Amino acid sequence: MSKKTSISIEIERTVSWTKDLIQILLLAIILGVICGFIMVLFNYLLIFFQITFSLLPYFLAPILAGILTSLLVKFGNLEEILGTGSPEFIREVTSSEEENASKRISIVFGKTFATSWTYGSGMICGREGPGLLIGANLGALLSEKLGQDKEDASFIGASACTAAILKAPISGALFCAELPYNNHIRYKSLIPSIIAAIIGYIIFCLFFGFSPLIKTNLSSISPDKVNYISLLPFLIAFGVFVGIFILFLTYFLRGLTSILRNKLKKKPGLWILPLIGGCAYGLFLLLTIPIIKVGYRSELSHPDFNFISILTENLGLNLLTFLLILLLIITIAIILSIGTMNSAGIIMPLMFLGAILGGVFGVFFYPENPELFVLLGISAALGAATNNPIASIFIIIEMTWVPLLFIPAGVATIIAYITSGPNSIIPGQRNIEQI
Structure with missing residues (x-):
């Protein structure tokens, strides 16, 4: 009797595990597709601001970008868009505080536009900040609809966006898994994050090519020439x-x-x-x-x-x-x-x-x-x-x-x-x- 009970328990655990796995993988696929297309639009936005700011004298473009960001922060009440976006992502995935949907959307749009014109103005600027916030907030919003864990969904979404914009699927997911900690890596959501990252990367590359992001002559680097x-x-x-x-x-x-x-x-x-x-x-x-x-x-x-x-x-x-x-x-x-x-x-x-x-x-x-x-x-x-x-x-x-x-x-x-x-x-x- 006890043997049957233990077998039934194992079956129930397996069924429950499989159900949870299917749900999290489904979330990863959905987020990968959505984030991939969003990063395509974001990259076109970067190109638009690059072209627009190129019409200005090179030394005036950063000043205009600074004015626009300051006005957006002041009148939009969006201090969250200041900085690299990484601290905000860390707070998003480690804080128990709930952000309302309208605030999330405001942060996403604010960060996207602020980074776009900062990048377009010629200031030295990475592109992953909006990816982290867009993906994390989108994941959090979807987790509420699909009944999934918010932290997992935030990591998955951020991974998909980061991997797409950097054209680096595995390291994009690893970057998000390592970023909140200084001595740890989050393995819990790493597999679905990698799946979402690969999907986002493929969609992005369908528009902007599968070539490596850093194009350089590496003929001198080989086992024959490097001991x-x-x-x-x-x-x-x-x-x-x-x-x-x-x-x-x-x-x-x-x-x-x-x-x-x-x-x-x-x-x-x-x-x-x-x-x-x-x-x-x-x-x-x-x-x-x-x-x-x-x-x-x-x-x-x-x-x-x-x-x-x-x-x-x-x-x-x-x-x-x-x-x-x-x-x-x-x-x-x-x-x-x-x-x-x-x-x-x-x-x-x-x-x-x-x-x-x-x-x-x-x-x-x-x-x-x-x-x-x-x-x-x-x-x-x-x-x-x-x-x-x-x-x-x-x-x-x-x-x-x-x-x-x-x-x-x-x-x-x-x-x-x-x-x-x-x-x-x-x-x-x-x-x-x-x-």
């Missing part, structure tokens, strides 16, 4: 170098943001921060563009992922002095964009910074193949700054389609992550004491 054993000391040293740089940048950025918040929160209010940042960025471009090399002027006034390709292709022509100047310029650009809480994602700025750090290190210490360290720098800087080492290792592989980078990227990124310590450029990450 991983002799490379190991350089990878360790490079990881320490990147980790220390990111450590100081993190302290500076978070300190600057904290000072600005404390001084402006009551009067006149945080809404003025994007305007201050936009004006400072416009002045920065006005002073910088005329003295920078011709090949980098368009990338500095309208930065995109072609910057990494240009850097890699011209690395042999670049003197170490110029790379150091470029490092200073990009660092200042990140401080003026991210530090003043403009509606700007963090991934692309960190990738640029890591690429230049890799160029400096490669030209100085590994001149026979400096291009390798440009790519490794992307992964190392991203992993150290965001406490997302696993996603960062995968992201460089998915963005370049070069799996041979896995081992060197893994070593450099993990060393950089350890060296930079527990602090993150993204505030609000949680420390899980018991896993």
Whole structure:
């Protein structure tokens, strides 16, 4: 009798597990499709603002973007759209507080437009911020309709949007799973998140192509030309170098943001921060563009992922002095964009910074193949700054389609992550004491 009972219990558990699995996979498919098409529309919106702002003088475009964002925050009561979008995503998936549907929709539209014109204006700006908020809020809304767990649905939606806009399905899901924590990764919803991410990625690529996001000549990177054993000391040293740089940048950025918040929160209010940042960025471009090399002027006034390709292709022509100047310029650009809480994602700025750090290190210490360290720098800087080492290792592989980078990227990124310590450029990450 007891044997029958135990068998029946196992059957019931299996049926219940299968039912839950089907429901969560159905949610993943729905979110993957919806988020994929939403990111297609978002990318067209980015292109629209790029074309529109290109009609203005390059130094006026960031000022106009700052004005628009400040007005939207002030009169729309939308302080949530300030910053990278990552802290808001973390609050969304870790807070028990319920947001009403109308507020969610306002945040989604506000963040989408604010990041679109910030990106289009030429400020150094990642595109994943709206993806995180759009996907998370859409997932939360659907979870209410379908009776699913809100946290799971938020992770799944954010993964689909992030994977689509970055053209990186696996690392997009891993990025969202790692982002809320500084010592943990959320496995509970990872499988449906990856499924949604792949669907979103495929839909996005049907419109914008399946080519890798970073197009560069990687013929010098192969097992025949790179000895991983002799490379190991350089990878360790490079990881320490990147980790220390990111450590100081993190302290500076978070300190600057904290000072600005404390001084402006009551009067006149945080809404003025994007305007201050936009004006400072416009002045920065006005002073910088005329003295920078011709090949980098368009990338500095309208930065995109072609910057990494240009850097890699011209690395042999670049003197170490110029790379150091470029490092200073990009660092200042990140401080003026991210530090003043403009509606700007963090991934692309960190990738640029890591690429230049890799160029400096490669030209100085590994001149026979400096291009390798440009790519490794992307992964190392991203992993150290965001406490997302696993996603960062995968992201460089998915963005370049070069799996041979896995081992060197893994070593450099993990060393950089350890060296930079527990602090993150993204505030609000949680420390899980018991896993």
